[in-house]
Amino acid sequence: MEQDIRKLFETGFDADKKLPVSHRDEFQQKLKASKPKRKQKQGFRNVFKYAAAILILVTLGYFSFNTLTNEPIIKESVLELQLKEVEQQYLENIEKEWQNFKTLTNDAKLVERYEKELNELNDDYQIISAQFKADSHNISIVENLVNNLQRRLQLLKDIQKHIKLLNQENGHYETIQI
Amino acid sequence: MKLFKFKTLLLMLITSITTFAQSELIYSKSFDTNSSTTAIFNLENTTVAIEESKDNKIHFDYRIEFSNYSKKEVKSFLDNIKVEATMFENNITLKANSATKVAKTAYSLDSPFGLTLGSGFFKTDSIKQKIMRKTKDSIIKLINNESFNNTFLKNLKVLDNDKNEKPVDFSKAKMYKSNFVIKLPKNVALNINAKESQITLRNDMTNKLSVDLKKGFLKAKTLSNDYNKVKTQNADFKANGIVGGNYDFINVASGLIGSVDQVIINSELSKIQIGEIRKNNLITDFNSEYWFYNWSSDFELFDLYSQYSTIHYFYPESDYSLKVVGNNTVNYIGKTKIVMQPSRNDEKFNMMERKVRGEGVFAGAINFDIVDGVIYSYSDSFIKNKN
């Protein structure tokens, strides 16, 4: 007598396994720890060079080496607004990549190291921003701002690429088992 | 592409231009030294070049040349800069900082009807370059090329009142050029603490160096001293060669080293190209990208301990042995991918081995201890430098 064994599994089957008693508390801890600091926002369709270029170009327009020029500096607020917008988009993108990165890896030490690095770069950024407020005509300060944002984003993208290379199967390659 | 209009413009560049109307001496001082003199340079927002002094004296010479600046503007600029060197009990201390960044050269342009960048500026060159073995000499060439980004300059145009594009007349532009040179005798031990500074060491140096640089760059010829201790963080590092010493690279986005010899490198989050690996080097790394282009025929021993690193590894020319130990690493060789999975307890195990073939000269043993790494091996034969 024969049977189609697929039918045997249709209703699912339970192993004798039981979860440990502490599992619920443990999960609650993990849940608390995983709450993101900021809500994810929409991604930024980015062309890095373009954004940086716009930034620098826009700055160039309102820029003189020291404040004692013949012409008054006009439209300062426009520059600052435009800078703010680019900064906003970068920061959103960085946050998005940071969340992606965290879900991509289980290595807590790696995440910790990146958190430290990003925090340091962020602290740096606050300093540069303060410099910018004090001297908004200085292109090197603007360059530093942009470099900082780009660097953070690039770091996150690179590490995710690295992790994916480690995890993924790549169809173009023959895989040899070691 | 969009047209950007500007009223005034300042560019920071590293180029040289012709005539200078005003030359200002910022600081000039000299001290006698002997073989036990030590020097400490504390630098911030400064650009400095260090050369060899042949007369047993240390010379500080800081000049800025201005072009088309008014007296008032010059004074205001100079007020921002503070330089002072003192000597006490055979220790020379230099303090040089500036409220705003002093670059090597900077321009200030005035254009009543605006400035624009031509369409050439927005071309993004996204051609992915095939990674090829570079020679040590080509790395040195790269280091010595004053490669500055003058795409701005090339594409910058002035607009006249009819919105026509005209070339920029730089002879009318306000400009300054800063030249801060320190001449240092061979036997003086040097300690540099710098932030946001651009430091160029123009000669090969055997001085005992201790460098701590945050942001900016350090460019050198050959640095040889077993007691060298160099730490660059968020800065660029370029050297024709380093011999002996300890080097820490943190977040060095584009490191270029012609050759390494008996050095210990600790690195994190950096990208470093090495032209030639010589004797007995050790690299401990976290999450950097390295290019090991060439190996000397007597490199003896090379150890790499790394995690989350990407290694571009070009085979040595002479006979050698290679041992790869580790965990969770992927190795791409040409069209093949070797996947070395993590072991259960994150233990390291023997991933790959290449035993000595016993043919020709034995150059040395390479040991990679790699966890979570990506290795690209290039099994090309040596490509001669097309010169």
Place this chain on the structure above:
Amino acid sequence: MKTNIENLISGSIKNDEKCQMQLYDTYCNAMFHIVCRYVKNDEDAKDVMQEGFLKAFMNLQNYKAKFSFGAWLKRIIINQSIDYLKKRKLELVNTEVEELQIIDTENWNFSTEITREQIVENVEQLSDKYKIVVKLYLFEGYDHEEISQILDIPIKTSRTHLRRGRIKLQELLKDKRYGTGY
């Protein structure tokens, strides 16, 4: 009128911890059992299951009510298990899948004497690449399209591995039959 589960889901999307914990309580046992089919170590299985839940909570806004929530959650949990396997075990992607047409009658008929437990036991004996496909097909009820997405392999590979796995399973069970009794 929203069902209880739908309420819990809306609450969870808003990061309401109570709702999230209730969802967890509702599904954790079932999900744990599923993970155990793939992850042998209980401690690891628990971790994988919990990671899966966290991922699910992070992606709740992508859940569309037309699927059953349980099935959606299960898919995420299965993906998490597969990721775990990929990291822990040797992988083999057999690229020499034959080009010939697979004329497969999909014959899953086995003797009625064979119990479910015996089948589960013998599936464990299969080599990794067949085992995973057989489990996803037989235990979880996924079709080849779904399996190819989960494992990131071509559909043809999925079919081939399933066929070979099934044939091997039949061999194993035939032997066992003669080995026991008599």
